[in-house]
Amino acid sequence: MAVSYTAVVDVDGEGRNGGHVRSSDGLLETRLALPKELGGAGTATNPEQLLAAGWAACFLGALRRAATTRGVRLTSTAITAEVTLTHGEDGEFSLSAVLSPVLGGVDQATAEELARAAHQICPYSKATRDNIPVVLNATAAA
Structure with missing residues (x-):
């Protein structure tokens, strides 16, 4: 299988709680913070938001490809992606x-x-398949 692209991102500091994210090309550079819901300040993005953004963007591309393959003309596309962090009584976290x-x-x-x-x-759906629960709620625009 030929490599099409490799993203390289470094994270330093405290990771999800005060870490700093920077892509090798410098186009992505941001701080991380715990959301208020997890007791943090909520003053920066977090890994769940980053995953939701990447997955949503990728999924729209996959939708357009699926439509093109089937000869369907889409007049518009939009998506909301929700990534939820949960933890069980055993203290283990999941998505x-x-x-x-x-x-x-x-x-x-x-x-x-x-x-x-x-x-x-x-590819995001493939990577998470059978690893996390995913609900699809597609809607036809009015």
């Missing part, structure tokens, strides 16, 4: 996700079918 794409130019059944197809195509 779950909800992906809610909104697709223009198609009916509800087609929106749902394209979302299912995109979930098979998207």
Whole structure:
């Protein structure tokens, strides 16, 4: 398999609680902070937000590919990605996700079918498959 691209990101400091993130090309540079819900200041982004952003962007690309493959013309695409950090009584942490794409130019059944197809195509979906619960909530735009 040929390599298409490798992202390189360094994180230093306290990781999710006060760490600093920087990509090798300098295009991504930000601080990390615990969200208020976890007792932090909530003054910077966090790993769950970064995962949600990357997954959502990738998923929209997969949706467009699925539509093109099927000869479907989308008039618009948008998505909300929710990545939830949970912990059990044993103290172990885990993730779950909800992906809610909104697709223009198609009916509800087609929106749902394209979302299912995109979930098979998207590398983030493939990487998390059978590892975390994922809910797809596709909607046809009015």
